[in-house]
Amino acid sequence: MKKLIVGIILLCSINLYADFAAGIYEYNEKNYEDAMVLWDEACNAGDIKSCHNLGLMLYSGKNVKQDYQKAMKSFSKSCKKGVDSSCYNIAIMYLRGYGVKQDYKLGIDFYDKACNAGNSESCYNLGNIYKDGQVVTQNFQKSKEYFIKSCTTDNMSACYELGNMYVKGQKEYIQAKEMFQKACDGGLNYGCYNLGVLYLEGNGVKQNKIKAKQLFKKACDGRISTACKNYKELK
Missing domain, CATH: 1.25.40.10 (Tetratricopeptide repeat domain)
Incomplete structure (x- = not known):
């Protein structure tokens, strides 16, 4: 019985990867609708990379119909599984009100989640948010901490801003x-x-x-x- 379960999991993993890879192929061949179908199927089956790619296509609306709400659903799936760039994109959508009601707190929360997962740009953006104090209470100490995180991962703009703060x-x-x-x-x-x-x-x-x-x-x-x-x- 154990061997059968392992075999099924392996087979599912292979199928998920096949759909993801096939989606990449179709996208590179400029068959965008076909790529979306493949990534949608793989995403629904649990492939987080496919969820992220699908979200990007729906978010940008490049070569496909733009749909912020569907993009949010796709990004949410991959963000929950630890894809930091998906969390970053969700933050932008909340901060700008794309497909959702504008919510600065949620936007900052998702930036923070992405930053803690290693997304340098999210750390940098949080540094600027707390430095400027436009949507949060100005907090130079927090700003400095986020710039340090971002600079440590070689975001040169963060290093520059940190230098200015010093x-x-x-x-x-x-x-x-x-x-x-x-x-x-x-x-x-x-x-x-x-x-x-x-x-x-x-x-x-x-x-x-x-x-x-x-x-x-x-x-x-x-x-x-x-x-x-x-x-x-x-x-």
């Missing part, structure tokens, strides 16, 4: 320098610019106008107009 708060220039350096090294030009300002003014680092000019040049090449101005003014 500068504007307790003037923690050494920590700010580390964050701006990481953002700059990660390709965020504003991080290079702010790092250049620290070197220009000697905050958290030994003053070094040559280094500052190099950083302004790098940021200028990234189309940061203020960096171009500073670069030209430095002799």
